[in-house]
Amino acid sequence: MLPRSPHAAHARLLDEVGGVDQVGIEERVAKFTTRSIKKAAKVWGLNLAVSMTDLTTLEGKDTPGKIESLCRKAISPHDDLVVPKVAAVCVYPSMVRAAKSHVAGTGVKVASVATAFPSGQTHLRTRLAEVRGAVSDGADEVDMVINRGAFLAGEFTRVQDEISSVVEACGAAALKVILEVSELETFDNIRAASFLAMGVLRPGDFIKTSTGKTTLNATLGNNQVMIEAIRDFYLDTGIAIGMKPAGGIKTAKQSLQFLIAVKETLGDAWLTNKRYRFGASSLLNDLLRQLEKEKTGAYQAPYYFSEAAESY
Amino acid sequence: MAAPRKGSQGRAGLIFGDLWEFDPAPETADPKLKARYDLFINGEFVRPRSGKTFDSINPANEQKLAEIALAGAADVDRAYQAATKAFKGWSALPGRERGKYIFRIARLLQDRAREFAVAETMDGGKPIKESRDFDVPMAAAHFFYHAGWADKLAYVAPGRGVAPLGVVGQVIPWNFPLLMLAWKLAPALAMGNCVVLKPAETTSVTALKLAEILQDAGLPPGVVNLVTGAGETGAAVMGHPAAAKVAFTGSTEVGKRIMRQLAGTDRRMTMELGGKAANIVFDDAPIDQAVEGIVNGIFFNQGHVCCAGSRLLVHEPVAERVIAKLKNRIRVLRVGDPLDKNTDLGAINSREQLSRITRLVASGVREGAVKYQPPCMLPKKGFYFPPTLFTHVTQSHRIAREEIFGPVLSILTFRTVDEAIEKANNTPYGLSAGVWTDKGSRILRMSTELKAGVVWANTFNRFDPSSPFGGYKESGFGREGGRQGLLDYARLA
Numbered sequence: 001m002l003p004r005s006p007h008a009a010h011a012r013l014l015d016e017v018g019g020v021d022q023v024g025i026e027e028r029v030a031k032f033t034t035r036s037i038k039k040a041a042k043v044w045g046l047n048l049a050v051s052m053t054d055l056t057t058l059e060g061k062d063t064p065g066k067i068e069s070l071c072r073k074a075i076s077p078h079d080d081l082v083v084p085k086v087a088a089v090c091v092y093p094s095m096v097r098a099a100k101s102h103v104a105g106t107g108v109k110v111a112s113v114a115t116a117f118p119s120g121q122t123h124l125r126t127r128l129a130e131v132r133g134a135v136s137d138g139a140d141e142v143d144m145v146i147n148r149g150a151f152l153a154g155e156f157t158r159v160q161d162e163i164s165s166v167v168e169a170c171g172a173a174a175l176k177v178i179l180e181v182s183e184l185e186t187f188d189n190i191r192a193a194s195f196l197a198m199g200v201l202r203p204g205d206f207i208k209t210s211t212g213k214t215t216l217n218a219t220l221g222n223n224q225v226m227i228e229a230i231r232d233f234y235l236d237t238g239i240a241i242g243m244k245p246a247g248g249i250k251t252a253k254q255s256l257q258f259l260i261a262v263k264e265t266l267g268d269a270w271l272t273n274k275r276y277r278f279g280a281s282s283l284l285n286d287l288l289r290q291l292e293k294e295k296t297g298a299y300q301a302p303y304y305f306s307e308a309a310e311s312y
Numbered sequence: 313m314a315a316p317r318k319g320s321q322g323r324a325g326l327i328f329g330d331l332w333e334f335d336p337a338p339e340t341a342d343p344k345l346k347a348r349y350d351l352f353i354n355g356e357f358v359r360p361r362s363g364k365t366f367d368s369i370n371p372a373n374e375q376k377l378a379e380i381a382l383a384g385a386a387d388v389d390r391a392y393q394a395a396t397k398a399f400k401g402w403s404a405l406p407g408r409e410r411g412k413y414i415f416r417i418a419r420l421l422q423d424r425a426r427e428f429a430v431a432e433t434m435d436g437g438k439p440i441k442e443s444r445d446f447d448v449p450m451a452a453a454h455f456f457y458h459a460g461w462a463d464k465l466a467y468v469a470p471g472r473g474v475a476p477l478g479v480v481g482q483v484i485p486w487n488f489p490l491l492m493l494a495w496k497l498a499p500a501l502a503m504g505n506c507v508v509l510k511p512a513e514t515t516s517v518t519a520l521k522l523a524e525i526l527q528d529a530g531l532p533p534g535v536v537n538l539v540t541g542a543g544e545t546g547a548a549v550m551g552h553p554a555a556a557k558v559a560f561t562g563s564t565e566v567g568k569r570i571m572r573q574l575a576g577t578d579r580r581m582t583m584e585l586g587g588k589a590a591n592i593v594f595d596d597a598p599i600d601q602a603v604e605g606i607v608n609g610i611f612f613n614q615g616h617v618c619c620a621g622s623r624l625l626v627h628e629p630v631a632e633r634v635i636a637k638l639k640n641r642i643r644v645l646r647v648g649d650p651l652d653k654n655t656d657l658g659a660i661n662s663r664e665q666l667s668r669i670t671r672l673v674a675s676g677v678r679e680g681a682v683k684y685q686p687p688c689m690l691p692k693k694g695f696y697f698p699p700t701l702f703t704h705v706t707q708s709h710r711i712a713r714e715e716i717f718g719p720v721l722s723i724l725t726f727r728t729v730d731e732a733i734e735k736a737n738n739t740p741y742g743l744s745a746g747v748w749t750d751k752g753s754r755i756l757r758m759s760t761e762l763k764a765g766v767v768w769a770n771t772f773n774r775f776d777p778s779s780p781f782g783g784y785k786e787s788g789f790g791r792e793g794g795r796q797g798l799l800d801y802a803r804l805a
Contacts (some may be wrong), residue, residue, distance in 0.1 A: 019750060021770055024601025027608075034441055036337035044332060101786040228600050231326065235636075238324040259332075264644040268331035 009154045010192075017195045017232075020025045020187035020225055029220035032260045039185075039294075042256070046291050047084055049242075049255040049283070050077060052273040054111055054244065055308075056090040056281050058212065064098040065093060073308030078288045080295075086284065087273040088141060092117075093134040101140035111141035111176070115166060118180070118211035120145040124162060131169040142166070142178040145211060146193065156196055164200045176206040176244055179226075182216040187225045187255035194229035198241050204274065206242035212279065217247025221256055227265045240269070246279025252290040255283060320639065328643045337653040345517065348379045351387055351540060352523035354394035355533025361632045366542070368517055369478045371437035371659040372650050372694045379518045383539035384722075386546040388489035390510065391537035395479040395506040396554050400533030402503040403476045411462030414501055416529040417522075418455035421448065424525070428518060432490055435517040437659030437744050438696070440651050447461050450775060451494035454793070457777035458498035461798055465503065467796055473805035476504035477580065478556030480801065484519075485562045486512035486661050487616040489727045492561055493519050495792045497536060498777075503801040505556075510549045512562075513542040515778045516663050546553075547573065555579060557801070564715075564741075565788050582790025582800050584782060586619065586715040587743030590736035591621030591772060592726075595629040597748035601770070606721070609746060609772035611645060611699055614657055615719040616665075618787075619744035623774050624723045625713060625732055631725045635703060642699045643686040657719060660695040669697050669718035676702050676711035683723070684748045707738055713740070729754065733761045742784030746772045765791075 037045055042311050045195035048056055055074045057066060067089075074086045087110035091099050099110045115127035131142055144166045150158045167175055177197040197207050207226055210217040223245045230241050243262070249255055262270050270276050285305045293299050322385040327774055348365070350357040362384030368377045383391070401592040402410070421428065425448045465474050480500050484492040489511055500507050511519040523538055539545055543566075550558045550570045557580035560570055564585040574581065591609050593602045609621025626634050650658030660666040677683055681702040690696040697718055705712050705722040712722045726732040746753055759767040765783045768774060775781065780791035790800045 019598045020602040021598040023771065024598060024604055027771075028601070028604050034653070035334070036447070037334060038337050039335040041333060048332075234324050235326070240324075263332055264328075267326035268329045269327050271331055308768045 051084040053086040053089040054088045067098045069308040096137040109140040112139040113143045115144040118213040141174045145178045176208045178208045181222045182214040208244040210247045212247030218245030242275040244277040252286045332482035341426040349520040352538040354690040383541045391508045399506045402742040408463035411459045414459035420525045421452045438659040439655040454494040454777045456499045458502040458775045462502040481558045483546045486515040489515035490518040517542045540640040583788035585788040587618045588741045589744040591746040592625045594749040595627040596750045602748040605772045610721045666695040681705045740786040743787035748757040
């Protein structure tokens with residue numbers, strides 16, 4: 001009786017992947033915020049953060065015009081040509097074609113959210129059709145949401161099978177699995193869900209914190225729980241999964257703290273946009289502002305930096 | 313979960329290389345050091361009657377920091393006379409008035425926190441992030457806490473009256489120079505005692521800088537007197553007949569010597585001595601946080617911590633995983649210039665201490681324990697030692713029994729709860745212990761059965777002024793902090 005209940009499934013999963021102590025994790029990440037990154041190391045970190053950005057617009061009022069301005073910004077973030085391109089633009093499926101037409105051949109990828117983003121509350125066949133549609137429109141990467149309802153009900157096999165189906169529907173496109181950490185609530189759940197997803201992902205796929213549509217998004221704490229899960233999974237299986245914190249990272253300083261966490265937890269092999277991304281929009285201009293300050297010694301007024309992705 | 317798929321099973325490793333080297337980030341605040349520090353007696357700085365001085369050096373680069381007066385027996389006597397004279401007035405002050413002085417000391421210390429942090433780091437070698445985020449704020453917190461008690465002494469021992477003891481002689485160690493000073497001064501002053509205190513000879517500077525604060529706070533002359541010097545000065549402070557009580561923090565060996573010296577007198581004593589704490593990790597513990605706690609337990613302040621978790625007892629089912637994770641974790645510890653804000657492990661306090669650590673580590677290797685040190689570049693000048701783990705350590709190894717007082721962790725394993733308790737208690741010391749488990753009832757049992765003054769559960773090296781700290785067995789007696797600490801400076805009436 002008992003071993004079949006959803007509660008028992010949850011206990012078994014936690015037992016297998018191990019728990020997380022909240023106080024301990026918060027103590028650990030507080031140490032990242034006291035690192036002091038200066039001069040050349042700062043410039044290198046800021047440029048790296050630019051190259052890891054998934055420049056995002058996910059709004060009901062998005063139009064092909066907005067997408068065009070977003071794509072131009074992604075290709076050349078700043079008039080200073082030394083600054084790298086961003087990793088990708090992240091848009092709704094209906095905007096994939098428009099985005100693709102602007103970034104094709106530039107090295108900037110098109111990522112599309114799919115699977116009834118952000119809630120995921122529709123039939124699996126509809127979600128899969130959406131993924132296929134986005135991929136056939138030219139999406140290089142797909143950002144899916146997991147079935148949080150099923151996870152919280154203890155139906156782990158279902159959560160995992162659904163991710164598997166999306167992996168299949170992606171074809172050659174890379175997949176980013178959004179756990180929506182604020183709805184999983186506990187660090188234990190975030191770690192468990194990370195392992196569920198990684199168990200069916202391919203090397204080069206990602207796990208991602210949030211949709212950016214709920215109150216609490218990426219924090220150093222849930223980023224740490226997820227990158228520790230990635231590290232443990234990699235050391236066990238040799239399969240390297242990427243990580244994407246999204247939502248709430250608005251300042252250059254924050255992004256450097258996340259990168260320090262990566263450097264000290266996953267090591268140098270994850271300091272690349274092939275394995276780490278920031279889902280953000282307003283972050284980009286703050287990175288540019290700080291880069292400009294490092295170059296000239298003075299902060300420039302905000303209107304010196306072109307706006308293309310204001311708001312999240 | 314799906315079965316693990318094909319991959320380079322078990323062979324994958326992490327790369328902690330030089331892809332993103334951090335530039336130096338030195339703390340640049342001026343420590344405002346004087347070239348020469350005199351003794352602080354009767355509210356003013358005076359030349360020592362001994363006519364002698366000694367040098368305080370910066371262990372990070374072996375450069376001379378300041379010249380310090382060496383107090384002889386005559387100087388110590390002079391300090392006790394000043395304290396005895398001041399006692400009448402100080403003890404007669406209403407508690408709320410004494411509290412005002414102590415509050416003022418706390419606030420002045422906060423005002424000059426950065427300056428004190430830099431001075432503490434240059435004098436002792438600890439990383440600036442620790443002196444900035446722990447030592448100085450915690451020292452201020454102790455003054456604040458005890459200032460709060462000063463006008464509430466009627467409630468320290470309900471139903472009993474309390475009175476100060478008189479003049480108290482105190483000797484403090486070099487590992488937390490300013491913080492230990494605060495631990496000693498604050499309760500003594502709040503209770504109405506006067507003090508003659510000797511800082512450790514390698515770390516006198518922040519104590520003498522605090523004397524400037526005592527002057528600025530307008531503390532009446534003679535209430536606090538600071539005499540500097542080495543062992544002989546310490547023996548004079550501990551042995552002076554005018555002392556109503558002595559309080560000592562330092563090694564068990566010196567503590568025993570003091571107790572022998574004072575045997576047969578009516579002198580009150582508190583002793584906070586050595587430790588060899590067991591940090592016990594069970595198989596149900598959150599492993600990554602336990603690893604963090606282990607690191608914090610042994611590498612905090614280069615392991616110069618009497619309550620350091622220097623013996624790791626790890627449950628056999630998880631031993632391999634814990635050790636693997638620990639090795640990865642210490643690869644990213646940054647050893648080097650203590651004044652760099654990114655430094656995790658600073659300099660060893662003195663050449664003498666460095667050679668003691670080196671000697672004990674060599675004995676570990678000789679006795680067959682397996683040593684692991686991550687690759688790290690140590691500065692050429694100054695006293696440094698890399699973070700070190702020993703596996704295959706048994707109870708009879710010297711490195712499992714003697715206090716190393718350095719960044720060296722001895723790892724032992726256990727199979728059952730009883731075995732863990734037995735091994736943890738199998739030491740002459742009993743200052744602290746740590747327990748890592750998800751099971752609440754086990755924490756309660758362990759905290760009852762471990763013979764240690766402090767038992768931390770799922771954390772390590774946590775301190776608070778309101779929480780009493782002190783030892784069992786050869787780790788000493790008496791408590792510091794909290795109501796209990798205050799009572800050690802009082803006579804019950």
